[in-house]
Amino acid sequence: MKSKALINLLSDGDVHSGEFLAAQLGVSRTAVWKQIRRAMDEGVKIETIRGRGYQLLSSVDLLDREAILAAVDNGYHSALSLVVLDEVDSTNAEVLRQVADGVSGVPVAIADCQTAGRGRRGRVWSSPRGQNLYLSIGLTFHGGFSVLDGLSLVLGVAVANALETLGASDIGLKWPNDIFLPSGKLGGILIELQGELQEGVVQVIAGIGINVHMAEAEEVDQPWSSLGNASPGINWSRNAIAGNIITAVLDAAHQFSENGFRDFHAPWQRRDIFAGMPLEARNGELHGTGEGIDEAGNYLLRTEQGIVPVRAGEISLRVVQ
Secondary structure, eight states: OOHHHHHHHHTTOOOBOHHHHHHHHTSOHHHHHHHHHHHHHTTOOEEEETTTEEEEOSOOOOOOHHHHHHTSOGGGGGGEEEEEESOBSOHHHHHHHHHHTTOOSEEEEEESOBSSOBOGGGOBOOOOTTTSEEEEEEEEEESOGGGGTTHHHHHHHHHHHHHHHTTOOSOEEETTTEEEETTEEEEEEEEEEEEEEETTEEEEEEEEEEOSSOOOOTTOOSOBOOHHHHOTTSOOOHHHHHHHHHHHHHHHHHHHHHHTTHHHHHHHHHTBTTTTOEEEETTTTEEEEEEEEOTTSOEEEEETTEEEEEOTTTOOOEEOO
8 A cells, every 4th residue: 555545535634534544445554554654754744633533634736647647738648658656766767768668659757756856967856755746758859969959948938838827927947947936946957868769860858847835945055936835826736737847848849840949039038037147157257247048049148258158068157146
């Protein structure tokens, strides 16, 4: 028995006896108690009421494959190979395993928890259980690596569009691959290239992490936010967010394949959180003011020597304090 099945039974908020829960799950009352303790250790608030049973006090937002698919545009259902996992090392690694195993269709992996989540440049990505969305999708592009310029920006626009459709506001984009709210970082995108499957055919794995319900994160060393913190009046569903993001990413990937980056230039520019800010790059060797992006997705700095483009693979931009 998994704690997810137990929490499903408790999700109505009523008090349920250990005997009832054991009968529903086909296990002993001792096993129920062990699962109650496990869920509580994972941060789920459950009250033990003497002589009556157990009551779930915290709200839960369980991942459900069918609910995710219901939120995906119908036109993509037959093309998806979607797996929803309780726990995984990283969703990017899971998609890579699916690709290596010869998966048919577009591989998508979503997990409730990551034990080895990764961010850009090998940084650890905080991945607590039950609170956020950890999603990876495999995308295939034709034309070789040269056609991928600006892809991380394209996916940033796609994710922003999906979140805004669900009611989020003030979504900003930080070059090259972070998603922001005014109060801090909301999420990020990690793109990994897997080489050419055959002449001119490139496999890309795009990992997307979004803070949904996270209320505290002591290990995170930068300002951050979550959808729940920023917009508490909205009933945020990880299933709905996942389905909308999958649709938006696949729509954007198709448009990018057909038209290149030009369709995404203005939408990204409107959300640029660096615009007009004093910035530094190349470990402090380059200083200037944020001027947005060029037609290839490079970031532009206005310096004393003129406009200088910054490529995503070279350096990071930082706001001068």
